Amino acid sequence: MAVHPMRDLLRPCRKATTATHTPWPHPRTAATARPNPAAKQPSLETGLHYARSYATLTGGPHVTVSTKHEGFPLGRWLLRQRRQADLYTKKFSATYPADPHLSAIDRGGTTMERSLGDQPLQGPLVDRGLQLVPSNGFPGTPESVGQWLYAQCVAYQELHPEQQRRLAQLGVTRHHIHSARPRRVSQRASFAAGLVHARAYTVQHGHLAISRGMSYNDYALGLWLANKRKRASDSRLPQDQVEALNAIDPWWNPPWRYPWQLTYHTTRATIRDLPLDPVRGFPDLPAGATRWLITQCTNYNDLHPGQQQLLADLGITAQDALRAKPQRESRQRPHPGAPQPRPSTVSSSIDGWPALRTFVRTSPRRTRNRTVRRRARRLPPGLVAL
Known part of the structure; x- marks a missing residue:
């Protein structure tokens, strides 16, 4: 039997320690301790x-x-x-x-519905000396506050007594709940207000192609039209409202992508009173308008009939689209040291121009050089990529 003097020496102490050991109590936070406010899941x-x-x-x-x-x-x-x-x-x-x-x-407890948000209203309302008039939709208050107060009047009987007491401090009592009126404007009145601004914008600009974030006369007309287009796409816009907007602009909600409509009217405003020469590639127009018109002529047969009609309003017919060609670059090579000619307004990579052939010829070499550089960055020091 093996002798372990150290183990035999420590055994009595270990037994004594085990016999006299009492488990530590479960750690608890002292009553005066301040819990950690940054805990992700506070207890x-x-x-x-x-x-x-x-x-x-x-x-x-x-x-x-x-x-x-x-x-x-x-x-x-x-x-x-x-x-x-x-x-x-x-x-x-x-x-x-x-x-x-x-x-x-708190006497209301957490089962009190709408317990958050009522007390902070009291200070601003009292400081401003505002008298709440439920029968008129709480005028003078922000729209969200007026709508919230009306919701409390509708559900007054279901509120906790403590909530009713707090509403009374704001000036809303049991006698006001039956005469309260909603603050929110009806959908029909809201549409009528937006329609007035839409008509005014169309008289000035001739269309309703407006970006979502655009305002007109301090009215969010772009957002209003975006919401109407969304509801019309989902078949949720009433037919009378659709007809009213169609009477102003037949293409206010086009069947094609809306960015095309925005670009069309931007191009139309840009090329106003400028001559169109599709055979020569629209040389008298700005570069952006030239590119866009060449693209429409190239894809003319794929356009919607409504898009083709809009192009006809610009003066571009089906025959013009067939004859339209991009501007060619000069084939004369300048003498050494002469300044390079300014590139064409249209990319010469269309229909097999020299830039396209140069790109095709050099693209494998560019790809290989880029691959070699990428591999060289991953090699250990002292090694060279082949």
Whole structure:
């Protein structure tokens, strides 16, 4: 039997230590400790700590979603607790376990719907001396605030008593809920307002090809038209509204891609009063307009009949499209030292011009050189790529 003097020497101490050892208690945060506000998944104790601190400081956890207290996102945490309470109640038909703790801080608790956002309104409304008039849709308030107040009046009977008390502090009581009117403008009135601006724009410019972010007379006409085109594409725009827009501009919602329509009207405004010579490649036009027109003539047979009609309005017919050719580059080679001729407004790589042949002839060499350089960068020092 092998002798292990060191093991035999330590055995009594190990047994004694094991016999007298008592497990450490589970680590807990001291009552005076400050939880970490930057925790990605804060515990209930951490959220309650900051909620109690904020309630002590302000008189109640009246927060918005963006509210932070000592670096802790208290607003988002309370919103998450409210959502979890709703899910828990629907699934188990029981009270959310954290409700008693939050109710001890605020009488409304997290089960109060719309608890976020009502208290911060009180200060601005009182400071401005604004009197709420529910029968007129709460005039003087921002549209979102007026719509929110109207929603509270509609669901007043379902609100928590604490919510009703807070609304009374804003000036909305039980006597106002039946006379409240919505702040939002009806869809028909909104369409009528946008139609007025659309007519005015068409009188000035002759079309409704407007980019999404464009405004006209401080009205977001581009966004308004984009929304109408979207609804018309989904067959959700009423027929009378479609006919009203068609009466202003038949191509306000073209069946082809909308960027083509924008480019067409940009080109039309650019070449106004300029001669068109498709046989010579439109030499009197700017470079961008020349490229675009040559492209349309080359692909004339693939265009929609409506696009062909719009080109005819410019003065380009089917016969003109067949005769249109890109501008040729000069074939005369300058003497050494002479300045190089300015390149054509149209790429000479169309229809097999010299630039295309040069590119085809040199592209394998360019590809090989690029491959060799790439391989050389990956080789260890001292080696040369073949």
